[in-house]
Amino acid sequence: MKTTAVSMREMKSKGDKITMLTAYDYSTAKLMDSCGIDAILVGDSLGMVMLGHANTLPVTMEEMIHHTKAVAKGCDETMVVADMPFMSYQATVHEAVANAGRFMKETGAGAVKMEGGRDICKQIEAVTAASIPVMGHLGLTPQSINALGGFKVQGKDRANAEKLIDDARMVERAGAFAVVLECVPAELAALITGMLEIPTIGIGAGAACDGQVLVYQDMLSIYPGNKPKFVKQYCDIGSLMKGAFKDYIDETKSGAFPGPEHTFKIDPEVIEALRKQYASQE
Ligand code: KIV
Numbered sequence: 001m002k003t004t005a006v007s008m009r010e011m012k013s014k015g016d017k018i019t020m021l022t023a024y025d026y027s028t029a030k031l032m033d034s035c036g037i038d039a040i041l042v043g044d045s046l047g048m049v050m051l052g053h054a055n056t057l058p059v060t061m062e063e064m065i066h067h068t069k070a071v072a073k074g075c076d077e078t079m080v081v082a083d084m085p086f087m088s089y090q091a092t093v094h095e096a097v098a099n100a101g102r103f104m105k106e107t108g109a110g111a112v113k114m115e116g117g118r119d120i121c122k123q124i125e126a127v128t129a130a131s132i133p134v135m136g137h138l139g140l141t142p143q144s145i146n147a148l149g150g151f152k153v154q155g156k157d158r159a160n161a162e163k164l165i166d167d168a169r170m171v172e173r174a175g176a177f178a179v180v181l182e183c184v185p186a187e188l189a190a191l192i193t194g195m196l197e198i199p200t201i202g203i204g205a206g207a208a209c210d211g212q213v214l215v216y217q218d219m220l221s222i223y224p225g226n227k228p229k230f231v232k233q234y235c236d237i238g239s240l241m242k243g244a245f246k247d248y249i250d251e252t253k254s255g256a257f258p259g260p261e262h263t264f265k266i267d268p269e270v271i272e273a274l275r276k277q278y279a280s281q282e
Pocket residue numbers: 022041042043044045046083137180182203213215
């Protein structure tokens with residue numbers, strides 16, 4: 001059964017943890033789908049892990065649509081959530097609905113994600129009213145990196161924790177079906193999770209959240225940039241890839257690759273005739 005905005009809420013009420021990973025291409029999405037992941041987020045983190053930007057701000061709608069289409073093709077059972085990039089929804093409610101609509105019409109995504117609390121509740125309401133499920137995103141919201149002053153844990157003091165709690169309630173009231181909590185102290189995330197009827201999906205927000213999400217390059221150790229404290233490295237694919245690339249270079253240089261098993265045959269009579277024909281022309 002395909003995961004939906006409705007089934008995610010049911011999972012919370014049953015206490016079934018929700019699993020989500022990011023993906024940006026068909027092959028990776030297909031692998032995750034075959035493993036039974038509940039949701040794939042086509043995160044705007046693609047700006048960093050796929051496109052090499054220093055942050056997520058340069059990511060465009062066209063890039064997000066391009067990658068979301070590829071991911072959706074790889075998903076039979078998995079819900080695909082498309083991240084709305086910086087400035088595709090902040091300026092006006094009209095732009096938010098139009099751009100969320102593009103994801104639904106053009107990509108095969110089942111929901112969109114937007115970063116922010118009280119400031120974007122009007123957008124969440126309008127997009128939800130257009131029958132497009134919205135996942136919220138609070139705490140460390142990378143699109144606000146310049147306003148937040150860096151990649152920092154959020155909600156550590158009482159005033160900021162209260163603001164985060166209020167924002168979470170507002171996002172729920174505006175109609176979001178779930179909310180990502182990023183880089184929030186575990187006990188605060190647990191408090192928020194208990195207050196909301198919608199599921200919380202944590203990233204650096206502790207085990208009490210209703211689900212977890214990670215950027216897959218982080219968990220597989222592929223991305224060369226900083227690895228945040230909250231990432232568990234499930235395997236070191238980066239080292240495996242480097243080993244394979246080095247072996248390929250060495251074997252190609254030495255002539256060990258390609259071997260006979262990697263090459264195609266031609267009828268010996270044909271090749272002999274060709275040799276004679278071209279030798280006579282030299
Ligand atoms: O863009 C992204 O990958 C995200 C996750 C970190 C939640 O927003």
